[in-house]
Structure formats: structure tokens, C-alpha cells
Amino acid sequence: MVPQQEPFRFIDEILELDDEHIVATYTFREDHDFYRGHFPGNPITPGVILTETAAQAVVVAFGIALVARESGRNEVEKLLTIFTDCEVDFSGTVKPGDRVTTTGKKKFWRRKKLRAEFEMKLDDGTVVCSGEVSGMGVPR
Amino acid sequence: MEQSEVMERVVKILTPWVKDEGALANVGMETNILEDLKVNSARLVDVVIAFEDDFDIEIADEDVDKVNTVGDAVTLISAKL
Numbered sequence: 043m044v045p046q047q048e049p050f051r052f053i054d055e056i057l058e059l060d061d062e063h064i065v066a067t068y069t070f071r072e073d074h075d076f077y078r079g080h081f082p083g084n085p086i087t088p089g090v091i092l093t094e095t096a097a098q099a100v101v102v103a104f105g106i107a108l109v110a111r112e113s114g115r116n117e118v119e120k121l122l123t124i125f126t127d128c129e130v131d132f133s134g135t136v137k138p139g140d141r142v143t144t145t146g147k148k149k150f151w152r153r154k155k156l157r158a159e160f161e162m163k164l165d166d167g168t169v170v171c172s173g174e175v176s177g178m179g180v181p182r
Numbered sequence: 183m184e185q186s187e188v189m190e191r192v193v194k195i196l197t198p199w200v201k202d203e204g205a206l207a208n209v210g211m212e213t214n215i216l217e218d219l220k221v222n223s224a225r226l227v228d229v230v231i232a233f234e235d236d237f238d239i240e241i242a243d244e245d246v247d248k249v250n251t252v253g254d255a256v257t258l259i260s261a262k263l
Binding site for chain 1: 222224225226227230231243246
């Protein structure tokens, strides 16, 4: 039910999900267009894309699940989740072909606004970014 | 707690989210939080949680809908102290 689709979908699989947390994975395709410019000859996933990746899992997918549990799936169809604010620290780089696993934990869920702290790791355990992301459901 | 003290704390709590800092110079009970102070509506939940933490009170979601001005917030908070 996550509305973002290719080429702007950064969730492959949701591994864990309950009322308090979510774990999701995504593997960055080597043919993503942004690698052509970021950077020529040295492709690195932009921080804004990593932030979007975290937000799609931790705010959008998690938020949709919380709305569905609270108000039913019909309510989900009426809302669009918007990204409202974030604070992110970057501590590693993500190359084309890398898989990242994002773990998000709910800080608050109120009036359809969700804030969650998150950590994103490579398969070798390296933390590439962490912080908090927030979003809220608004009528479509 | 005196209403003036509540007012002072409310304004202090709001300040990090105020986009029109000039409006803070003339803030009063009639000052609209969204329209005058230009607080992003998406931040209202953050503001309410900050009110709850600072004053050690609970604010029901339905009460949040009644808060438009600084005075509304001061009145609501004062009633819970």
C-alpha cells in the first residue's frame, strides 16, 4: 500500500512490523539514474536518497500500518503520508548494489503524526545513517 | 501559577518553531500560532507534546483542535494546572 513506485520506491521487503517498530530492506540498483551525476566515475548514493529510503520505511510504511490498525484499511485509502521533518546523521556511504536494512522505532504516534528514530545499516553491520524522521497522514 | 508565567513559558516553548521571529516582539493572547507566528501546522503535535512535557499535563487530542491563539493555549494549560 506504499504509494511510492519505481523509480522512486526504496523498499524491497518488510522483515518485521508491529505497533512499535519496523525493519525494511532495500538494494540500490546499479542503474539508478542519480549515480550518473553523484558522482561521475565514483557513484555514491546521495544522502537525500538515504533519507527518503528511511522515510519510506519508517514513516510511510510504518504509518500506513498504524493507521490500518487504528482505523482500518479504508482509512488508509483516504490519507496520503507526507514527510514533515527529520534530523539525520550520516556515518557511511552506500554504493550501487549495496543492500541497506532500516530499523525504525516509534517515538510517538498522535493525530496521525508519526515520529520514529531509525538506524540504517549495510549487510556488514556498518551504520550508514541514523536519526529521526516524521510524517503525517493528510486527506488525499 | 500566574497566567503571565504560563504565557511566558508558552511563548518560550513555541519559539523554536516560530518562522516569523519578528512577530514574537508583539506576541499577545490574540496572536495566532499558525497565521501570525507562522508555526508549521505539521509541527502542532510537537508543540502540544512540548506543552505536556513542560507543564506535566495531558492534553486531549480534541482539545488541540480548539487551540488557535497563544491565549487559547494559555487558557487550556492554565485550566489543567
